[in-house]
Amino acid sequence: MVTTPVLLLPTTIVTIRPFADSSLHSSMAASAVVRRLSSAPLRDHRLLRPFSSTGSESTITVETSVPFTGHKINPPSRSVETTPVELLSFFRDMSLMRRMEIAADSLYKSKLIRGFCHLYDGQESIAIGLEAAITKKDAIITAYRDHCICLGRGGTLVESFAELMGRRAGCSKGKGGSMHFYKKESGFFGGHGIVGAQVPLGCGLAFAQKYLKEGTVSFALYGDGAANQGQLFEALNISALWDLPAILVCENNHCEQGRIQDLNIEGAKTSVGPCFTSELHANLYSNYYIKLKRLSIRIAFLSHSWHSSYADGMGTAEWRSSKSPAYYKRGDYVPGLKVDGMDVLAVKQASKFAKEYALKNGPIILEMDTYRYHGHSMSDPGSTYRTRDEISGVRQERDPIERIRKLLLSHEIATVSDLKDIEKEVRREVEEAIAQAKENLMPDPSELFTNVYVKGFGVEVSGNASDVVKNEFS
Amino acid sequence: MAMALRALGRRISHSDRFFSSLSEAAKPPSDGKLINLFTAINQALHIALDTDPRSYVFGEDVRFGGVFRCTTGLTDKFGRDRVFNTPLCEQGIIGFAIGLAAMGNRAIAEIQFADYIYPAFDQIVNEAAKFRYRSGNEFNCGGLTVRSPYGAVGHGGHYHSQSPESFFCHVPGLKVVIPRSPRQAKGLLLSCIRDPNPVIFFEPKLLYRLSVEEVPEDDYMLPLSEAEVIRQGSDITLIGWGAQLSILEQACDAAAKEGISCELIDLKTLIPWDKETVESSVRKTGKLLISHEAPVTGGFGAEISASIVERCFLRLEAPIARVCGLDTPFPLVYEQFYLPTMNKILDAIKATVKY
Numbered sequence: 001m002v003t004t005p006v007l008l009l010p011t012t013i014v015t016i017r018p019f020a021d022s023s024l025h026s027s028m029a030a031s032a033v034v035r036r037l038s039s040a041p042l043r044d045h046r047l048l049r050p051f052s053s054t055g056s057e058s059t060i061t062v063e064t065s066v067p068f069t070g071h072k073i074n075p076p077s078r079s080v081e082t083t084p085v086e087l088l089s090f091f092r093d094m095s096l097m098r099r100m101e102i103a104a105d106s107l108y109k110s111k112l113i114r115g116f117c118h119l120y121d122g123q124e125s126i127a128i129g130l131e132a133a134i135t136k137k138d139a140i141i142t143a144y145r146d147h148c149i150c151l152g153r154g155g156t157l158v159e160s161f162a163e164l165m166g167r168r169a170g171c172s173k174g175k176g177g178s179m180h181f182y183k184k185e186s187g188f189f190g191g192h193g194i195v196g197a198q199v200p201l202g203c204g205l206a207f208a209q210k211y212l213k214e215g216t217v218s219f220a221l222y223g224d225g226a227a228n229q230g231q232l233f234e235a236l237n238i239s240a241l242w243d244l245p246a247i248l249v250c251e252n253n254h255c256e257q258g259r260i261q262d263l264n265i266e267g268a269k270t271s272v273g274p275c276f277t278s279e280l281h282a283n284l285y286s287n288y289y290i291k292l293k294r295l296s297i298r299i300a301f302l303s304h305s306w307h308s309s310y311a312d313g314m315g316t317a318e319w320r321s322s323k324s325p326a327y328y329k330r331g332d333y334v335p336g337l338k339v340d341g342m343d344v345l346a347v348k349q350a351s352k353f354a355k356e357y358a359l360k361n362g363p364i365i366l367e368m369d370t371y372r373y374h375g376h377s378m379s380d381p382g383s384t385y386r387t388r389d390e391i392s393g394v395r396q397e398r399d400p401i402e403r404i405r406k407l408l409l410s411h412e413i414a415t416v417s418d419l420k421d422i423e424k425e426v427r428r429e430v431e432e433a434i435a436q437a438k439e440n441l442m443p444d445p446s447e448l449f450t451n452v453y454v455k456g457f458g459v460e461v462s463g464n465a466s467d468v469v470k471n472e473f474s
Numbered sequence: 475m476a477m478a479l480r481a482l483g484r485r486i487s488h489s490d491r492f493f494s495s496l497s498e499a500a501k502p503p504s505d506g507k508l509i510n511l512f513t514a515i516n517q518a519l520h521i522a523l524d525t526d527p528r529s530y531v532f533g534e535d536v537r538f539g540g541v542f543r544c545t546t547g548l549t550d551k552f553g554r555d556r557v558f559n560t561p562l563c564e565q566g567i568i569g570f571a572i573g574l575a576a577m578g579n580r581a582i583a584e585i586q587f588a589d590y591i592y593p594a595f596d597q598i599v600n601e602a603a604k605f606r607y608r609s610g611n612e613f614n615c616g617g618l619t620v621r622s623p624y625g626a627v628g629h630g631g632h633y634h635s636q637s638p639e640s641f642f643c644h645v646p647g648l649k650v651v652i653p654r655s656p657r658q659a660k661g662l663l664l665s666c667i668r669d670p671n672p673v674i675f676f677e678p679k680l681l682y683r684l685s686v687e688e689v690p691e692d693d694y695m696l697p698l699s700e701a702e703v704i705r706q707g708s709d710i711t712l713i714g715w716g717a718q719l720s721i722l723e724q725a726c727d728a729a730a731k732e733g734i735s736c737e738l739i740d741l742k743t744l745i746p747w748d749k750e751t752v753e754s755s756v757r758k759t760g761k762l763l764i765s766h767e768a769p770v771t772g773g774f775g776a777e778i779s780a781s782i783v784e785r786c787f788l789r790l791e792a793p794i795a796r797v798c799g800l801d802t803p804f805p806l807v808y809e810q811f812y813l814p815t816m817n818k819i820l821d822a823i824k825a826t827v828k829y
């Protein structure tokens with residue numbers, strides 16, 4: 001039995017053991033990695049960082065699911081280099097994100113999370129692939145589907161769950177909630193509620209980075225819904241004019257906030273269905289949507305025909321929310337790349353490519369073709385505008401975690417039971433984090449008044465003429 | 475018909491989850507079915523589209539019925555050419571609506587939540603409000619009506635609870651109207667749609683299902699710029715609009731137990747607002763309290779307060795009280811501290827009366 005300790009994180013102890021199943025042909029130096037966390041007092045369950053530089057692991061070359069499609073640019077190669085350690089970390093981290101989102105679902109249903117909750121399961125590969133290509137000095141800014149992005153940026157599970165439940169240990173001190181996760185030290189600029197508003201901000205971040213000359217870039221993530229906001233084009237124009245290192249990433253999950261959408265895949269057409277764009281109305285009207293007429297939806301969602309798919313949004317073929325659903329081409333004079341967002345290696349390759357491009361030339365658009373299993377938010381069942389068959393079809397054909405699982409098994413990096421162990425461990429971590437977050441308190445009521453302005457400005461506490469109290473809060 | 479309705483007091487009945495049943499003002503004849511706010515608005519939209527073939531309803535997700543069900547059945551009845559969805563772009567929606575109205579149509583645009591109205595702010599303030607004025611009456615966009623749900627709802631957080639009415643009250647050329655109940659909503663909305671000026675109609679989203687009232691099924695309009703005294707009193711005048719009126723009514727009841735008789739006014743139209751009704755009420759009581767959810771500084775209560783002081787200074791027996799939202803962004807978890815609750819209002823009533 002060979003034991004080779006490999007240091008991956010200061011808080012981890014790693015041993016490598018050979019395959020339990022001796023019938024497998026272990027031709028490679030790397031064998032299954034089982035990681036045990038040290039029992040630090042505050043278990044900050046972070047993601048595993050791929051340890052990329054030792055060269056003790058052999059590289060593997062994998063082809064992405066489909067080639068990239070470029071707009072006014074030569075796309076990068078389909079062949080992506082990775083290592084067994086990296087692949088394992090992808091698996092573990094995506095499983096962690098998946099488990100976190102599913103746990104958030106049940107926390108929401110048991111009313112521990114209130115307000116809004118937009119889940120990211122299905123789209124984890126974007127968060128992970130992006131991280132694999134960049135550093136913490138690069139900036140990421142996104143909309144409200146931000147839990148996994150924050151985790152990818154180094155946020156802990158406890159911080160995330162605490163924030164979701166509005167507790168003071170949350171990454172925004174419990175004052176932001178699901179839609180407003182932030183992490184300054186790792187360049188995560190949040191979590192924004194207003195659709196599209198984060199994109200000009202992202203270009204502003206890139207502007208600052210250009211001054212700083214640290215070879216960093218900004219990724220501004222947005223959805224296919226935000227692609228029709230005017231401010232996006234304003235920001236693009238400015239970025240292109242001034243050659244800002246801004247990368248606009250359209251996470252096209254084909255459901256513009258849960259709007260009626262019309263997927264046209266190889267001739268199969270869907271018809272329209274109702275949807276919800278927010279918590280509130282679905283909470284108020286969950287009775288009604290059941291009575292809404294369900295139109296039949298026929299769809300064949302083939303895994304590798306995504307390049308013929310596009311998001312129409314809003315209605316039948318005569319009306320679309322997007323005249324051009326090829327979001328990677330929307331930049332016109334700004335080059336773009338269409339990427340299979342559910343292939344983490346493709347995302348990694350595209351992000352690396354985009355970063356190199358942006359540092360030299362200015363803005364570029366990445367369209368990530370992806371899918372979310374949940375509805376738009378917790379109040380949207382996500383099944384009124386798509387069938388269960390469609391959702392389970394995507395799960396079978398394109399699920400990012402399953403893709404990595406198959407890679408790991410086929411390259412004999414791990415066994416089925418190794419992967420199961422990892423999943424069990426991930427589940428345990430999530431449960432522990434939830435337990436810890438639950439015990440945390442809500443913010444103190446005085447926090448209602450803090451951080452409106454910088455300390456030194458008065459805030460009137462009540463509007464009562466005979467009881468005006470001026471308080472100095474920070 | 476509208477006159478007759480107006481002359482009668484209103485009895486507003488709400489489901490009792492949130493609001494106590496109201497005072498015994500004169501009961502109007504039951505000449506309608508019990509429906510809630512979104513149904514009343516839906517009826518108004520049906521009537522508007524029916525009576526004017528050049529009217530259109532559009533916004534995000536309106537075709538299937540809208541996220542609050544206000545536009546159900548419209549597409550089926552009037553077709554996709556008149557009731558249609560727009561992309562996710564508020565500035566575009568309103569700009570488009572202004573253009574449509576400038577050609578003499580009635581454009582009824584929906585902004586899905588009032589919190590999202592700000593990208594359209596430039597279009598509303600700079601284009602819609604000033605169109606008639608700057609063209610010397612050659613052009614106008616009077617056919618424009620912007621409908622938008624506003625206000626706190628219990629868990630809306632920063633971006634699904636805002637009350638932005640005061641921003642628009644600062645713009646001459648616009649009208650801002652806020653209904654308090656289904657019966658009011660239907661009549662007021664029809665008036666707004668038919669008013670030859672651009673109107674912003676804020677709908678209290680909390681009341682969409684909670685507020686239930688008998689609403690006549692026919693076409694009726696309620697006059698704009700007329701405030702309504704919904705409860706007579708002698709000790710203090712209370713003013714509010716929208717969902718806040720229910721809170722004010724609860725406070726009235728609580729105050730009545732302590733021997734304070736409150737006069738309650740629903741302002742209904744915020745600009746141009748009915749100064750005469752408010753003034754005559756303040757002349758009667760000598761005290762005024764204004765309550766709204768929006769933050770107190772720069773809220774519309776400030777305008778009412780300043781105008782009333784100008785008109786009734788010598789009659790006032792106490793400073794005008796404003797019980798409003800706090801001067802912070804709408805909070806995530808501490809909504810109940812932020813809002814002007816019944817207790818805050820009651821305290822203010824007592825303090826003002828005992829001044």
